[in-house]
Amino acid sequence: MVAPVAAQLHEVMGEVRARTLKLVAHLDEDQLTAVHSPIMSPLAWDLGHVAAYEDLWLNHRLAGQELLRPGLAELYDAFETPRAVRGDLEFLRGAELLAYLDDVRARSLEAPVRDGGELHELVIRHELQHTETMLQAMRLAGLEPPAFAGPAGVAGSGLELVEVPGGAATIGAGPEGFSYDNERPRHVVELPAFSIGRVPVTGADWTAFAEEGGYSRPELWTPAGWEWARDVSPRMGAPDAPIVHVSWFEADAFARFHGARLPSEQEWEKAALAGLLEGTYEVWEWTASEFSAYAGFVAHPYREYSEVFFDKGYRVLRGGSCATHERIASPHFRNWDLPQRRQLFAGLRIAR
Ligand SMILES: [Fe+2]
Numbered sequence: 001m002v003a004p005v006a007a008q009l010h011e012v013m014g015e016v017r018a019r020t021l022k023l024v025a026h027l028d029e030d031q032l033t034a035v036h037s038p039i040m041s042p043l044a045w046d047l048g049h050v051a052a053y054e055d056l057w058l059n060h061r062l063a064g065q066e067l068l069r070p071g072l073a074e075l076y077d078a079f080e081t082p083r084a085v086r087g088d089l090e091f092l093r094g095a096e097l098l099a100y101l102d103d104v105r106a107r108s109l110e111a112p113v114r115d116g117g118e119l120h121e122l123v124i125r126h127e128l129q130h131t132e133t134m135l136q137a138m139r140l141a142g143l144e145p146p147a148f149a150g151p152a153g154v155a156g157s158g159l160e161l162v163e164v165p166g167g168a169a170t171i172g173a174g175p176e177g178f179s180y181d182n183e184r185p186r187h188v189v190e191l192p193a194f195s196i197g198r199v200p201v202t203g204a205d206w207t208a209f210a211e212e213g214g215y216s217r218p219e220l221w222t223p224a225g226w227e228w229a230r231d232v233s234p235r236m237g238a239p240d241a242p243i244v245h246v247s248w249f250e251a252d253a254f255a256r257f258h259g260a261r262l263p264s265e266q267e268w269e270k271a272a273l274a275g276l277l278e279g280t281y282e283v284w285e286w287t288a289s290e291f292s293a294y295a296g297f298v299a300h301p302y303r304e305y306s307e308v309f310f311d312k313g314y315r316v317l318r319g320g321s322c323a324t325h326e327r328i329a330s331p332h333f334r335n336w337d338l339p340q341r342r343q344l345f346a347g348l349r350i351a352r
Helices: 004-023 029-033 043-062 094-108 115-140 203-211 223-229 248-257 265-273
Strands: 161-164 167-171 187-191 194-197 284-290 315-318 334-337
Touching (some): 004 115, 161 265, 167 265, 187 265, 194 265, 265 315
Antiparallel strands (some): 284 315, 315 334
């Protein structure tokens, strides 16, 4: 008999896999294997990588078995194989890819569940995060699933601010339950009073910025942002929905245009936990903060999840997006990317 925790995890794994396959069900083999962007993997690579990661963590590391197909380990290792070269590889495709996903899964259902299913949860969330990355690639290629809608509308303007009193804020995830290493340890910071957008900046707010010269005034931009801005077209979006697919450079310039700034990630978390923010989890929200370790950080379960990205110029995004599964969305979750990236389902909220 399968223990209740294991049965529950296996059910979730099944639901997540069905969701993953549904997201690509409308695509043909060429669309699955093509390189849609130099910064994104072919979708079929992502699918094979999801299976390889599951085999590594549940069947090899946890259950102590040989990898199902050791010859694929390097091909599907995200660090050995940077995105830029993934299109040139002989990654699995077609029926062989589906069989690999199924064969790994059949073994995983026999793996022991330890520490409350921590590694199972890691594997589940890894797949959910890859489906968001895959949606980014589909969006860049204009290949979103028919049912996929962008961010839902919000009432009002991102220029309306709410006040947050100064004082202590508890930041980060507690010791219980599943969390990523970079969300720990929980700690207290003192923050001066600030104000923050009640809702994210909307498409209407953004159009005004673009039409009033936001993209042509160098004083609004950081030097690197200004360099970047010369080669891009202004972003446009639905007037009543949060603006989406803007870079950190653009978000930062937008805030300066309004005599404001981006919130720090601590400010965002404090305001989110106090229930002051509306329209959260529609778009990732860029913050002013650079991605770095909380004091007392311990890498877990591997250095490459977070530690190798600390203090390398990545900016933190908070919240979640219309492409993020609810299992991942949390006020503690820290996403990160480079300031020039526009492929994320990312917008912003301003602060003062
Ligand atoms: Fe991955």
